Amino acid sequence: MSVRAYGAHAADKPLESIDIERRAVGAHDVQIAIAYCGVCHSDLHQVRSEWDGTRYPCVPGHEIVGHVTAVGGDVTKFKVGDTVGVGCLVDSCQHCSACDEGLEQFCENGFTGTYNGRTADAPGHTLGGYSQSIVVKDDFVLKISHAPEQLAAVAPLLCAGITTWSPLRHWKAGPGQKVGIVGIGGLGHMGIKLAHALGAHVVAFTTSDAKRQDALDLGADEVVVSRNAEEMAAHANSFDFILNTVAASHDLDAFTTLLKRDGTLTLVGVPEHAHPSPNVAALIFKRRAIAGSLIGGIAETQEMLDFCADKGITAEIEMIAIQEIDAAYERMLKSDVKYRFVIDNATLAA
Structure with a gap:
């Protein structure tokens, strides 16, 4: 499935509108229409090759909130219409001692990041949440129970x-x-x-x-x-x-x-x-x-989301259109944001 995204083709190039392919929904997959995606400093580091190993095109984004649009035949935890989130991980080996303990972030065989992680899907690496939709294995999808009007401010909870x-x-x-x-x-x-x-x-x-x-x-x-x-x-x-x-x-x-x-x-x-x-x-x-300490495992992330929903906790955010992303990066470098930019992914259609 072809979807609109924002990504960069090189470290010295600005992010721009591109079309990317998402895989067909497999038996254990969840397809998500992305409503909001937080902007993490890691996004800037990776897209500008300030961290080694950036693969291009690079589509950042690992603070994802959206709604389920399709599920695979073996998925039981989610249904179409559910409000869900995706954080920094979309896969791990799921059989090492760390994964067995619910600590997928410390996977001894290397977890798969939501973007820039190696994958069998084209183009050979994962593409993140600066996009209209994403397909993720059900074990790495999280339930969001905050009120609908809070969803944009929930997105940064998936990383920050x-x-x-x-x-x-x-x-x-x-x-x-x-x-x-x-x-x-x-x-x-x-x-x-x-x-x-x-x-x-x-x-x-x-x-x-x-x-x-x-x-x-x-x-x-x-x-x-x-x-x-x-x-x-x-x-x-x-x-x-x-x-x-x-x-x-x-x-x-x-x-x-x-x-x-x-x-x-x-x-x-x-x-x-x-x-x-x-x-x-x-x-x-x-x-x-x-x-x-490094992010958290899936069970721990779900615990955090449930705690925050119960206590009414969200991030303090500034909403931006995707077309403002490079300006947001420059402001982020100057610490000119209180306290997290969040992309309104509906603006990808503009």
């Missing part, structure tokens, strides 16, 4: 939401814990919302005093300007857990020293250049840890 939810759950953020969220962007703003909803005492870290009120409005109990040495020192040795969403290279010691004994600093952003080597003594003498 799960990327922050997974570590918050793994390190058991909740009542009685002091949790820090470093960075108030697409990921960080969701981290604040989720940590607050989980019942933790939430401290947001920002480099800009101008974001103080924004962070409080999102649910932070306190806000620390990380460039202010006195504000940072006031929180020394006090955090159970800090989630660091910043993707730029920076000094991690400033945050590890804020952890209690046995506290953990978890990173979810991959910097273009490596972080400076941390002070090992700060880790050894209080048994602190620096860890990493």
